Amino acid sequence: MRRSSLIPAVAAAATLAALFSVSDARASDRVFGYTYETAVLNPGDTELEPWTTVGVGRELHYLRFDNRLEYEFGIVRDLQGAVYFNTRAVNSDSIDEATGARVRSESYSFRGVDYEAKYKLSDPVADALGSALYLELGLAPHEAKVEGKVLLDKHFGDVVLATNLVAEYEQEWETPGELEHELELEVDLGLSYRVSESFSAGLELRQVNGLEGGKELESATLFGGPSLGYSGEGWWGVLSVLPQLRAFKGKSDGDFRDLEHQEKAQIRLLLGFHP
Amino acid sequence: MRQTLALACALTVVACTESLPRPTQAEVELARNDWPDASLEQLNRGRQLYVQSCAGCHALALPSEHEPGEWTSIVQTMRREEEVELRDDEADLILRYLSAVAATR
Numbered sequence: 344m345r346r347s348s349l350i351p352a353v354a355a356a357a358t359l360a361a362l363f364s365v366s367d368a369r370a371s372d373r374v375f376g377y378t379y380e381t382a383v384l385n386p387g388d389t390e391l392e393p394w395t396t397v398g399v400g401r402e403l404h405y406l407r408f409d410n411r412l413e414y415e416f417g418i419v420r421d422l423q424g425a426v427y428f429n430t431r432a433v434n435s436d437s438i439d440e441a442t443g444a445r446v447r448s449e450s451y452s453f454r455g456v457d458y459e460a461k462y463k464l465s466d467p468v469a470d471a472l473g474s475a476l477y478l479e480l481g482l483a484p485h486e487a488k489v490e491g492k493v494l495l496d497k498h499f500g501d502v503v504l505a506t507n508l509v510a511e512y513e514q515e516w517e518t519p520g521e522l523e524h525e526l527e528l529e530v531d532l533g534l535s536y537r538v539s540e541s542f543s544a545g546l547e548l549r550q551v552n553g554l555e556g557g558k559e560l561e562s563a564t565l566f567g568g569p570s571l572g573y574s575g576e577g578w579w580g581v582l583s584v585l586p587q588l589r590a591f592k593g594k595s596d597g598d599f600r601d602l603e604h605q606e607k608a609q610i611r612l613l614l615g616f617h618p
Numbered sequence: 619m620r621q622t623l624a625l626a627c628a629l630t631v632v633a634c635t636e637s638l639p640r641p642t643q644a645e646v647e648l649a650r651n652d653w654p655d656a657s658l659e660q661l662n663r664g665r666q667l668y669v670q671s672c673a674g675c676h677a678l679a680l681p682s683e684h685e686p687g688e689w690t691s692i693v694q695t696m697r698r699e700e701e702v703e704l705r706d707d708e709a710d711l712i713l714r715y716l717s718a719v720a721a722t723r
Contacts, residue, residue: 468678
């Protein structure tokens with residue numbers, strides 16, 4: 344067999360194997376990269392989740408990698424906690440105000456530690472609607488944040504529908520004597536179909552609003568795109584690719600998007616490993 | 619107005635969605651074919667144990683997704699291979715609930 348004809352055959356075989364392989368999917372395996380479901384870990388269960396979120400493209404060259412390492416643990420029935428360690432690497436261009444020249448810069452920073460608690464109130468199959476409350480506290484060298492979410496989901500056979508209402512308040516004190524406040528309000532919506540025992544495919548929408556000083560709406564954007572999930576034995580993974588679809592507020596000159604506050608696209612790869 | 623309508627539609631869809639059925643007297647009568655001492659209280663307890671013991675690990679299957687006879691081997695397999703911690707009497711109550719409701723749906 345020629346090499347050129349071998350590649351599609353191997354790809355097809357790998358796809359079929361992935362679709363029809365035996366799965367060890369757990370309730371807490373995620374099918375969305377951004378939208379949370381209500382499932383929590385059982386008491387005593389643990390999971391290690393490396394997150395990678397890539398923000399690509401602003402008005403000038405911009406590439407950002409947000410890496411989080413999450414350790415998740417079930418505390419009592421319906422309650423789980425988690426600890427995150429966050430780092431960020433940015434490679435971007437800016438205009439030097441003195442010379443007008445484009446300057447490229449790189450930075451790498453430790454973005455602090457976050458603590459999470461998630462409490463499940465109702466189940467997406469047993470009850471009419473699954474629901475959970477989520478609280479995250481973050482502390483970094485120059486900022487602190489608190490994030491609250493209301494999580495709702497429902498299983499319709501092999502279809503999962505989930506929505507999150509999110510509010511995040513952040514304080515930054517990078518410049519001595521200056522304290523900046525920021526409020527972000529977000530609505531996430533995800534729809535996913537379980538194609539096989541292991542594989543799910545879906546769509547996600549994120550509507551993100553940034554309020555400068557916690558009061559004035561500065562940016563309102565909509566992201567949307569596909570989300571692919573896989574559950575294997577002892578691990579799961581989700582890939583979401585969400586381009587910015589439009590800006591309702593803060594549109595950049597000559598563009599339908601807000602490229603001052605948000606990226607052209609956000610991509611998230613989420614993995615979970617459980618013993 | 620449009621948002622209110624969309625929200626009302628979404629709530630209607632959710633309200634009409636099938637959730638895990640609560641047992642009725644008809645299912646108690648069916649369960650008595652296999653378990654003469656079956657009661658509504660037992661089937662309700664079986665439903666509660668099913669949610670408590672199983673929803674933490676995997677998405678719950680509706681009783682109607684399997685034939686009544688299949689549930690016996692599913693419950694046995696989960697206890698043996700997945701090491702679900704259930705006493706014999708708890709497994710029996712779950713099985714009574716799942717089998718009885720599966721037979722009427």
